Amino acid sequence: MSTVDGNLIQELRERGLIAQMTGEDELEAYLAEGPRTLYCGFDPTADSLHLGHLVPLLVLTRFQNAGHNPIALVGGATGLIGDPSFKAAERQLNTPDIVAGWADRIRNQVSQFIKFEGVDNPARVVNNLEWAGEMNVLDFLRDVGKHFSINNMINKESVQQRLQREGSGISFTEFSYALLQGMDFAELNRRYDCTLQVGGSDQWGNIVGGIDLARRQNKAQTFGLTVPLITKADGTKFGKTESGAVWLDPQKTSPYSFYQFWLGTADADVYKFLHYFTFLSVEEIAKIQAEDAEAEGRPQAQGVLAREATRLVHGEEGLAAAQRITEAMFSGSLAELGESDLEQLAQDGLPSSELMTESLIDKPLTGLLSECGMAKASREVKDALGRNAVLINGDAVSMDDNMRTAECFAPERALFGRFFLVKLGKKKNHLFELKS
RNA sequence: GCAGGGGUUCCCGAGUGGCCAAAGGGAUCAGACUGUAAAUCUGACGCGAAAGCUUCGGUGGUUCGAAUCCACCCCCCUGCACCA
Numbered sequence: 410m411s412t413v414d415g416n417l418i419q420e421l422r423e424r425g426l427i428a429q430m431t432g433e434d435e436l437e438a439y440l441a442e443g444p445r446t447l448y449c450g451f452d453p454t455a456d457s458l459h460l461g462h463l464v465p466l467l468v469l470t471r472f473q474n475a476g477h478n479p480i481a482l483v484g485g486a487t488g489l490i491g492d493p494s495f496k497a498a499e500r501q502l503n504t505p506d507i508v509a510g511w512a513d514r515i516r517n518q519v520s521q522f523i524k525f526e527g528v529d530n531p532a533r534v535v536n537n538l539e540w541a542g543e544m545n546v547l548d549f550l551r552d553v554g555k556h557f558s559i560n561n562m563i564n565k566e567s568v569q570q571r572l573q574r575e576g577s578g579i580s581f582t583e584f585s586y587a588l589l590q591g592m593d594f595a596e597l598n599r600r601y602d603c604t605l606q607v608g609g610s611d612q613w614g615n616i617v618g619g620i621d622l623a624r625r626q627n628k629a630q631t632f633g634l635t636v637p638l639i640t641k642a643d644g645t646k647f648g649k650t651e652s653g654a655v656w657l658d659p660q661k662t663s664p665y666s667f668y669q670f671w672l673g674t675a676d677a678d679v680y681k682f683l684h685y686f687t688f689l690s691v692e693e694i695a696k697i698q699a700e701d702a703e704a705e706g707r708p709q710a711q712g713v714l715a716r717e718a719t720r721l722v723h724g725e726e727g728l729a730a731a732q733r734i735t736e737a738m739f740s741g742s743l744a745e746l747g748e749s750d751l752e753q754l755a756q757d758g759l760p761s762s763e764l765m766t767e768s769l770i771d772k773p774l775t776g777l778l779s780e781c782g783m784a785k786a787s788r789e790v791k792d793a794l795g796r797n798a799v800l801i802n803g804d805a806v807s808m809d810d811n812m813r814t815a816e817c818f819a820p821e822r823a824l825f826g827r828f829f830l831v832k833l834g835k836k837k838n839h840l841f842e843l844k845s
Numbered sequence: 846g847c848a849g850g851g852g853u854u855c856c857c858g859a860g861u862g863g864c865c866a867a868a869g870g871g872a873u874c875a876g877a878c879u880g881u882a883a884a885u886c887u888g889a890c891g892c893g894a895a896a897g898c899u900u901c902g903g904u905g906g907u908u909c910g911a912a913u914c915c916a917c918c919c920c921c922c923u924g925c926a927c928c929a
Contacts, residue, residue: 676880
């Protein structure tokens with residue numbers, strides 16, 4: 410079967426998902442003709458992908474849904490080198506075994522978002538170490554290097570700040586990154602007739618390099634498309650929380666935190682993000698926006714976004730867990746939580762820790778609560794205590810209780826004899842379980 | 846190498862002998878108001894429950910007393926030179 414959705418590019422445009430593309434109309438017509446093969450690369454620079462990777466990843470999914478064949482490339486080779494694009498300083502190299510370990514995990518993550526069977530246009534995952542790892546230097550210099558012009562590379566905006574900046578510079582290693590990525594495209598073009606590369610807008614230079622190489626080596630015409638860098642209306646960096654990046658790995662960012670992250674989206678950004686991070690149609694999103702504009706008070710958009718995005722990344726179960734905790738923490742009363750509910754909360758991703766009864770003696774609350782990660786410094790706990798902003802099982806404690814930790818966490822005051830739910834401020838919750 | 850400028854608490858940035866744990870702004874956290882929003886206002890913001898303790902590139906020194914003065918060292922920036 411070879412039917413494709415000819416409106417794909419038009420839809421991506423409407424969603425604001427296209428930053429740049431080669432041959433505008435030409436590419437659109439080319440994609441409308443039939444199934445094409447495209448790829449997007451993900452370098453293993455950490456043991457998990459984060460929110461910034463999600464947009465291009467979902468674009469891959471969108472292409473597959475429209476009938477095309479996506480390839481997710483894991484950069485086992487490029488990850489060993491480090492992409493200098495728009496980076497201020499040279500990066501620290503990671504050891505080959507670390508990168509290989511990360512590459513495995515990223516391969517798994519990426520695989521969640523594309524379908525490998527049960528469809529006419531199955532996806533593929535490849536690792537560029539397969540071909541780059543075997544290449545020898547002389548072949549590289551003769552077959553690849555010869556096609557790249559130093560003059561052009563130096564003029565690229567993506568490396569300019571590194572070249573101009575005094576005291577930073579760029580090593581030959583990172584400078585060569587673009588050639589490796591170019592090789593990937595040319596190789597995938599030969600192997601799988603891959604003719605389109607998508608990526609973040611910072612990848613434009615590298616993508617164009619690949620297009621050139623594919624033309625010179627394979628006499629093939631290929632295309633490139635980039636998605637915009639995600640920005641927030643207030644100018645702060647997207648995808649960060651107090652505790653750092655929002656990861657896709659549930660071990661690193663729990664579905665609950667993930668869900669909460671989206672719930673906190675600013676009104677000014679939420680409709681844009683619905684276009685980027687969900688598969689709701691443009692019309693559905695417009696309808697939500699219209700309803701929100703109509704209604705007084707709290708918009709529904711954040712809730713929809715949180716629900717859709719969490720389901721995409723963590724599945725129905727992850728979403729259910731996140732909602733369970735949210736419900737318990739922000740609307741339900743503690744009395745409604747059963748013993749098994751409390752047990753479940755920790756498993757569902759609510760931050761939790763164990764308490765040793767003996768260790769509470771002479772331990773100030775400030776110390777305990779900052780050590781368990783509820784606050785960055787005990788100073789913050791102190792401030793909260795002074796404002797009745799710390800609740801233990803629903804009861805406020807104050808600075809006077811600071812040195813009475815053992816009493817506050819006495820077994821007879823625990824829920825079901827062992828649980829304490831501590832709330833600090835409006836948003837931070839932590840579950841303690843007594844162990845003796 | 847020479848000359849000049851500089852390194853202050855998360856960031857920017859004041860501070861040139863005591864009144865300095867160090868102005869101001871940003872970021873962050875909490876409170877009020879709210880929609881678990883934004884804006885605004887309030888408070889906190891080196892560590893510590895407190896007593897108190899530890900900071901101003903490093904090491905020594907002068908002094909009753911140093912972020913502030915002196916010596917040496919390290920690093921960054923800007924010119925010039927050297928090397929091409």
